[in-house]
Amino acid sequence: MTLTIPDGMGGFRDIRYAEATAGARSYGKALLAAAEVDPRIVCLGADLSQPTQTTYFRDTLPERFFMVGIQEANMVGVAGGMARAGDIPFAHSFCVFITRRVYDQVAMQVAYPKLPVKLVGFIPGLTTELGVSHQAIDDIALMRALPNMAVIEPSGPEQVGAAVAAALAFDGPVYLRLSLSKGAPDETTPLQQFELGRGTIMREGADVAVVTSGAMVGHALEAAEMLERENLSATVVNMASIKPLDSALVARLARSHKMVVTYENHSTIGGLGSAVAEVIALSGSTPRFAMVGVNDVFAEGGSTPYLFGKYGLTAGDLYRAVKGLAN
Known part of the structure; x- marks a missing residue:
């Protein structure tokens, strides 16, 4: 199955992403599949490889995986620099840390220059048992307010592959808001297409x-x-x-x-x-x-x-x- 992902502006930036991620129900597998067809994609982490599903990338393409430690603000700055050098960085953390904690860095080093940095956050809203410090109840508001920033929240594993492809096809920064899947994704749920700017x-x-x-x-x-x-x-x-x-x-x-x-x-x-x-x-x-x-x-x-x-x-x-x- 191939999902054709428009770029939201009347064209297609790179159909390889749609082809690569079409059958992926895991975010980590979708990112790896896209990276295997595009050497510009790099993966950055903040000591959360397992919960952000980036172990697939780390273990398969270690030369393009960068663990910066628990310092999200620095990670966003690094991602901005890598984007200026021609990479397409995916920076990962929990939703509250990849938005609120690093807001100034996102605004000035990613959104203002309209760089193709993809910010990927997990455990949105109240879907966490880690307490108030980890509850992202304002992240969409923060990212919506930034010029040039796209905001995507797929419904679940059935839409995540198409969402990753659309994030890549968008020539600018994206905030991808994801829920953690418990156990293996349901393979019986039909895959869903996704088009930026369309419900x-x-x-x-x-x-x-x-x-x-x-x-x-x-x-x-x-x-x-x-x-x-x-x-x-x-x-x-x-x-x-x-x-x-x-x-x-x-x-x-x-x-x-x-x-x-x-x-x-x-x-x-x-x-x-x-x-x-x-x-x-x-x-x-x-x-x-x-x-x-x-x-x-x-x-x-x-x-x-x-x-x-x-x-x-x-x-x-x-x-x-x-x-x-x-x-």
Whole structure:
């Protein structure tokens, strides 16, 4: 299977990436496959090879793997320098460290000169048991605000290969926000294409449009089934391209649905919900609107199910938000 990945600007920068990563469900394997066809790709790590799935790259292409230690700011600066020298660097850490901790370096050494540095973050939002210091609830807001920066959050292993190809095809910096997969990826889930600047409708409905991304796509589809039993029909959109956003699709959904709800594992301030709200406000449409996400609070340590339950991120919370709008 070959996924044809447009570059979002009407052309194709390098079809080899799409061909190389087409069947990959693991981020690490997708990156390695792309690197094997393009010698410009280099891999940088901050002492997190195992959780960022970069052991495949390290063990296969050690001469292009650079471990800089626990110093993400320096890693981003190194990546910027390598990009100026003609490389395509992929820099890895946890989401909160590859964005908030190194924000000035990303802004001035990557985004401002529009270099092809790909920042790859793992464990987004509240999907960590490592406590508040590791919870990335503002990373999308930070990266969205930077000129030249693209922001991608694939729904899961079924879309990660296409997302890596699209990140490579984009001639500029990218923030790739990934969830850690537990165990082997489900090979029965159909692979999904990805195009920068385009959302994917996963389910068609008439009453409410749910716009979501990342691992929340699965929860949104679960909530849609719950709503169907209440005679509420839901459209579910996988908005893996958070920036650039598919503004045309959002505006169309706002015109064709009575309700629009965003659903994200991130603060409701500055993330996907804010991006969708901006488009709706400028479109002149007036659907009933709600955002389901982290409501401007720091969380606490705990398991993902516990945190999702306490901070209102479960499929049931999305269901109740839609029911509340409908009543």
